[in-house]
Amino acid sequence: MRNTLAATAASIVAFITSSTAMAGKDLDAIKARGALNCGVGIGTAGFMLADSQGKWRGLSVDVCRAVAAAIFGDAEKVKYAPLTSQQRFTAVQSGEVDIVMGNATWTLTRDTALGLDFTGVYYYDGQSFLVPKTLGVKSARELGGATVCVAPGTTTELNLADYFRANKMTFKPVVIEKVDEIRAAFFAGRCDVYTTDASSLAATRAANVPPPRTFDDFVILPEIISKEPLGPVVRHGDSQFADIVRWALYAMVEAEEHGITSKNVDEMLKSDNPAIKRILGVTPGMGKALGIDERWVYNIVKQVGNYGESFDRNVGKDSPLKIDRGLNRLWSQGGLQYSPPFR
């Protein structure tokens, strides 16, 4: 038994060291394969789901498509592998996929001890509150004395207690394990408030409201009380590939900031603005620095769209979820989405 344990440990160690020893290999393998292997979660409304035609769509999926557009000039050159939350990190560690879009929260331990790299934040999620409009509440500060439906044993429950304590309010928790049962309890009126991550609240509001009440009878309060930054995950070892993933996302944000959209990107190629010329590769340099085609940003924006377009289409105002941009506004509009300069 001890021998097997030792052998197991040794193989894990060998695996970790071997994966750190190879730099640039991942990108070469992706180019040789001709497609990006992208791990996605098994179905989260707005972020990743197979639509009626079996095509993967969503905000997270768009980031994979952007990376493929940057590397190959073709956003369709992606092979999707559906992964559960137990599998997602192993799959990227073992090389089964190149990148994971599992709506994983970026934390210090995940970024370091697991041998993974988070390359940015495509969605600033966080815990929020869903209430019926009839409650007449506009802010979480007015929730003193409320009954709150919450899942047990999660950081959600701790955050909730901390928030109410910090604001000197009391609450009665209704603790239920299963998501479906929590929703049922909330809509049946067993609690005034349902709290979990804002993206999940939006999905609940879009999909689970039982008739005769509708979407519009419920509001998600504006306060976000926890930090859940969701980012793309790659494995340690190939910094060049990690750079491309990082800057593919930044390119979507930067394009939105400069007003470059999938509709006007062809006209923007003729722009006199030196910043736009640099971004779109009219003035070469950015692509060479990353080791990919100079027109990479053009390809991303043309085929996937800028960050705002992708957000609105998948989770925002043009989707059934109707999630407020909130923290995901550009920094120039009071949000957190911010790209370092392209120069």
Add this chain to the structure above:
Amino acid sequence: MTDVPVGERKQLAPPVDDSGPLGWIRRNLFSSWGNGITTVVLIAALAWILSWFLDWAVFTANFTASTGAECRGQGACWALIREKLRLIFFGTFPYEQQWRPLLAIIAMLAMLITTSDRRMWRPWRLLAIWSVGSFVTFLLMFGQIHIPLSLFLAVALVVGGVGLAFRQGIGTPLEMNAYRALAAVGAVGLVLRFAGILPAWKLPITPFSYVETGLWGGLPVTMILATYGLLFAFPYGILLALGRRSNLPLIKGLCVGFIELIRGVPLISLLIMASVMLPLFLPTGVTFDKFLRAQVAVILFAGAYIAETVRGGLQSLPKGQFEAADAMGLNYAQKTALIILPQALRVVIPPLINTFIGFFKDTSLVLIIGIFDFLNTANQALVDPAWAGYPGEVYLFAAFVYFIFCYSMSRYSKYLEVELNKGTRR
């Protein structure tokens, strides 16, 4: 008894008519006051539930909505099934190519239905049905198949070996020499192939575009996992059962150990081992196909259960059968294949089909390792925010499809039981 004139005899009521449907009702449903009341109450309850269900499922149902929102506040939203039908049946298979999984389903059904006919139960007929059927199925699913030289050699070796074992003392010298030649070509060829002397030649068959297993989904995945899981698990389980009854302590120990180990853990843990742990022990970049890993896990698991069922059949045979076979001078393979197994398997057909039905449904567990089987694609249809909120319709539909498969299997088992026991019935 005094003799009373006919006209003054007390007229007895005619006996109650208990023939025909009315009589049946009277006898079975209204035989007493208590039964009568129970019947009325239950019929009223059934009618109420049925009318509610019909109202929901048919009369107020929406078949034509173009988004989920249009269905709100009405009966069943069957429009959701209409919209998501191809996703549920074929998953993420490329949309314009989805005629291929459809034909693959038909090919597999044809294969299964012809196999269920007893007239087809001849080794060569079964071999022909299954090799053609499987070839068509996988060619349609993959689109391109490259058959390596080593597979041809392995087939030659197996055919030669099996022929030698079963036709010993029966076949003509010419036939036996042909088997010897086949086995020799296969064995020598394989050795040369692995020594690197023969080239890595492959027979390419490429009529369609290639679709990797990661894109497969829906009913073909469930059917492939179940059909091929059981196809490989069945002989494997028989071997395990025979091994468990072997006199050689090593073989017996290995078989018992394997069976007890596999039966001692849930299928979910095997699947998670195969999908999460296995990749960690392989060098980076070396990965097995996820679908293949799940398929192997299903085969191992089903094999252990089938082995135990078959062992029951083996133990039910009287010792005389074994001794009689020995007395006839049959070797072990002939004794087992011609005398023992036909009788043992006939006994265990009902529990065996029970195992098959269980495994057909158990394949849905692969959803925990992210394979899009039929149930998982049905789940996927629920995630779409434009259509979400109608889980009842989707699960009812999925249950209906599963029911068709499982009920046909159970009816078939009933038919087989009668068929195969004709000889023992009086």
